[in-house]
Amino acid sequence: MLGPNGAGKTTTLRMIATIxxxxxxxxxxxxxxxxxxxxxVRSNIGFLTGSTGLYQRLTPNEVVKYFADLxxxxxxxxxxxxxxxxxxxxxxxxxxxxxGQLSTGMxxxxxIVRTMIHDPSVVVFDEPTSGLDVITAENIINLIRNxxxxxxxxxxxxxxxxxxxxxxxxxxxxxxxxILYSGTIQEFRGQMQTxxxxxxxxxxxxxx
Numbered sequence: 001m002l003g004p005n006g007a008g009k010t011t012t013l014r015m016i017a018t019i020x021x022x023x024x025x026x027x028x029x030x031x032x033x034x035x036x037x038x039x040x041v042r043s044n045i046g047f048l049t050g051s052t053g054l055y056q057r058l059t060p061n062e063v064v065k066y067f068a069d070l071x072x073x074x075x076x077x078x079x080x081x082x083x084x085x086x087x088x089x090x091x092x093x094x095x096x097x098x099x100g101q102l103s104t105g106m107x108x109x110x111x112i113v114r115t116m117i118h119d120p121s122v123v124v125f126d127e128p129t130s131g132l133d134v135i136t137a138e139n140i141i142n143l144i145r146n147x148x149x150x151x152x153x154x155x156x157x158x159x160x161x162x163x164x165x166x167x168x169x170x171x172x173x174x175x176x177x178x179i180l181y182s183g184t185i186q187e188f189r190g191q192m193q194t195x196x197x198x199x200x201x202x203x204x205x206x207x208x
Contacts, residue, residue, distance in 0.1 A: 001132075001155065001156065001157040001158075001172050001174060002157070002158065002159075002166075002171065002172070002174070002201055003157070003169075003173060003175055003205075004175065004205060006176075007175050007176060007177070008174050008176070008177040009126070009174055010049075010126055010157070010159040011177075012174065012204050013047070013124050013126050013155065013157060015027055015034065015122055016029060016034065016045075016155065017041075017044055017045055017047040017124055018034050018038045018045075019047075019148065019175075021034075021035060022034070022035070025153065028089065029044060029045055029122050030044040030045075030121050030122055031043045032044065043071070043118075043120075044120055044121050044122055045117040045120050045121075045122045045124060045132070046116055046118070046120035046122070046123045046124065047115060047123075047124045047126075048111055048115045048123075048124065048125045048126060048128055049126050054097060054099045054107055054110060056099050056100035057098055057099070057100065057138070058098065058099055058104075059095065059096050059097060059099070059110075060086075060091060060095050060096075060097070060099070060102075060110045060113070061095050061096060061158065062088055062100065063110055063114060064082055064110070064113050064114055064117055065082075067077070067114045067117055067118070068081075068082070068117045068118065070155075071101065071117070071118035073117060073118055076197065078117070080106070080141070081117060082113070082117065085112075085116055085143075086111045086113065086122075086168045087115070088112065088139065088142065088143060088146070089109045089112065089139045089140075089141060089143065090109075091106075091109050091110070091113070094106055094111050098156055100131070100160075102131070104131060105132045105133055105136035108128070108132060108136065108139075108140075109136065109139070112128070112140065112143065116143075120152070121152055121153065122152065122153045122154075122155070123144075123147055123152055123154050123155070124155045124156070125144070125151070125154065125155070125156035125157070126157050127156075127157055127158055127159065128144070128156060128157070128158075129141070129158070129160065129163065133147075141163065141166060141167065144156065145168055148167075148169075154167075161196075161197045161198045164185070164197060165197060167206045168185045169184060169185060170182075170183065170184055170185065171184070171185050171188050172200035173201065173204055173205070175204075175205050175208050176208075178208070179202060179208050180204050180205065188200070
């Protein structure tokens with residue numbers, strides 16, 4: 001999902017995640033209605049927002065365990081899943097440090113594991129690599145690839161065209177609350193009037 005600041009990306013993602021109620025229309029996640037079946041939607045979704053909202057005095061181990069317990073993840077399943085995610089995101093060196101002592105990138109990794117620990121079928125990432133160093137961003141891109149390979153639905157917003165190029169199957173461009181384009185990335189390339197994704201995005205937004 002692409003769009004300039006204030007376009008409505010985060011609002012849309014928050015409606016999908018049941019945080020905001022849509023003023024019109026309807027949204028279904030894993031065949032559950034976001035207004036009528038909120039709890040079922042939340043059980044099937046993982047939502048990573050730009051604000052981590054982590055408990056500063058807890059460790060990554062404790063935060064992830066707390067959220068696993070909230071979702072009712074079984075002990076043996078939790079252990080295997082946590083180890084796999086910590087390895088994938090290279091988190092073992094700071095797993096026992098307090099959140100308040102961690103860098104922005106480390107906190108983002110903790111937030112991602114918290115988002116993924118219950119193995120949701122739908123994952124929503126709101127600018128997951130914004131402000132992160134290259135290595136951390138690459139870890140997150142690899143995680144998104146893994147989600148796709150596992151058959152999960154991944155919805156993410158981004159300002160980084162290289163990520164869109166690497167990861168997207170479908171693309172939506174939003175501007176001032178309106179959808180200017182919705183289709184596959186291949187279809188988007190086929191109708192481009194410029195020589196790059198960035199230039200084409202700017203052209204579409206500026207001519208709207």
